[in-house]
Amino acid sequence: MSQPPELDFPAVEPVQESLSARLSELARLFLRLGAIGFGGPQAHIAMIHDEAVVRRGWLKEEQFLEGVAICEMLPGPASTQTGIYIGYLRAGQLGALIAGVCFILPAFLIVLTLSWAYFKFQGVPQIEDLFLGISPVVIAIIFGFCWKLGKKAIKDWQGLAIALTVLLVSLVFRVNILLLFLLAGLAGLVIYRPTAPPPAGPSPRTSAWLAPLLPITQGIPNLLANLPADPVAVSSFWGLDRIQDYFVPLSTFFLKTGAFIFGGGLVIIPLLETAVVDxxxxxxxxxxxxxxxxxxxTPGPVVITAAFVGYKVAGALGALVATIAIFTPSFLFIMFASPFLVRLRRNPWVKSFLKGVMPAVLGAIAAAAIPLSVAALQQDTLPRTAVAIAVGLAALIALVQFRRPTWQLVPAGALIGLIAGALT
Incomplete structure (x- = not known):
């Protein structure tokens, strides 16, 4: 079993515990964190810090901060990758696998259960009333995320220009989002190029390491040409009748998506919305x-939405395939590339590339949010439309002005939707 390499800082004091004991403790800890981890990625990272650094002393503060910085740089959900990173430092690659799976598992089981209930009872008035209040809250969460990301990603007029360009292009033309991210990154290399000579570039081994990931950047093969234009019917619970036809499309699409979730979990929205809907x-x-x-x-990362899509397409097996595919890049990046990534994070050319990508992410999310807003706010009657708009505005104010956590706003929106639905 491989052990974690040296990562440019002092090692933690060795702990005289067997590998099985360390793996068992990792499993218990991350199952618990995965079950109670409400509040978004920053809350997840804070809880992991408290358990791994403060309470258990598994690693030093500088090691933890270095790990978070690496995970923030990578595509994928940063909080999940932080858990994988802690497991990697604690017990090698097997520890990374155990920590990550245990952190994701509770959210997967919750979404699987909720997906079954949603499609089982879809059309029941009370369910429709629930989402009358929940959907506008989600729209508010998306725009609130855009506001926070905008303050972080846009520092000058060039960044604003990149964001607006991606927004307009996404709305007017059907251009692949990943292509826009790549072009924005190349623009970042030109606009924000380092002024001082960069350190020695990556070794030839770097290209060899990146080679297996290059096919992910290509378009999905034409595996879906014969699928129906109308939305597919809901699968059976296990999806045994569907999984053979949809295994490759689901795994290919979500593997590619998981490799390009730059800037936070909600980046999944523009990557998914156009593809799975249109x-x-x-x-x-x-x-x-x-x-x-x-x-x-759910208490886990929002990218677990992939399980919902997978369930609709091919039942529980489809949900499992979609979940494994979307999280696989995160595991690969941490388990096999951590030493390289520590050096890569300090490369000024990489920083310039990401400085161009981040405004593009903002523009793509805003572009995806506009048609979703219409779908969430435009109801079948004027009173219900007014309720949806009011809930959305109130949730946005609560997020931006009063910094209320999303795990409080979503249930509150559901309650308001039930009450308003009964009255209208």
Whole structure:
């Protein structure tokens, strides 16, 4: 079993524990954190810090901060990758696998259960009333995220220009989002190029390490040409009748998506919305926004929305395939590339590339949020539309002005929706 390498800082005092004991403790800890981890990625990271650094002393403060910085640089959910990183330092690659799986598992089981209930009882008035209040809250969460990301990503007029360009191009033309991210990164290399000579570039081994990931950047093979234009019907619970046809499309699409979630979990929205609604016809736009809402209801990362999509397409097996695929890049980056990533994070050319990508992420999320807003706010009657707009505005104010956590706002929106639905 491989052991974690030296990572440029003093090692933690050795702990005289067997590998099995360390793995068992990692499993218990991250199962618990995965079950109670409400509050978003920053809350997750704070809880991991408290348990791993403060309470258990598994690693030093500088090691933890270095790990968080690496995970923030990478595509994928930063909090999940932080857990994988802690497991890697604690017990090698097997520790990374155990920590990550245990952190994701509670959210996966919750979303699987909620997905079954959603599609089982879809059309029941009370369910529709619930999402009358929940969906506008999710729209507020998306725009609140755009506001926070904007303050972080846009520091000058060039960044604003990149964000607006991606926003307009995404709205007017059907351009691949990943291509826009790549072009924005190349623009960042030009606009924000280092003024001082950069350190020695990556070794030839770097290209060899990146080579297996290059096919991910290509378009999905034409595996979906014969799929129906209308949204597919809901699968059976296990999806045994569907998984053979949809295994490759689900795994290919979500593997690619997981490799390009730059800037936080909500980046999944522009990557998913156009594909699963318009291109593949896997679900309606209302179903998609409801799936994002269910992802917000869970204690885990919002990218677990992939399980909702997978369940609609191919039942529980489809949910499992989609979840494994979307998290696989995170495991690969941490388990096999951590020493390289420590050096890569300090490379000024990498920083310039990411400085161009981040405004593009903002523009893409804003572009995806506009049609989703129409789907969430435009109801079948004027009173219900007024309720949805009011809930969305109130949730946005609560997020931006009063910094209320999302795990409080989503249930509150559900309650308001039930009450308003009964009255209208």
């Amino acid at each position: 291109d593949f016809g896997w679900m309606t736009r209302n179903q998609f926004i409801d799936g994002v809402a269910l992802g917000e209801l």
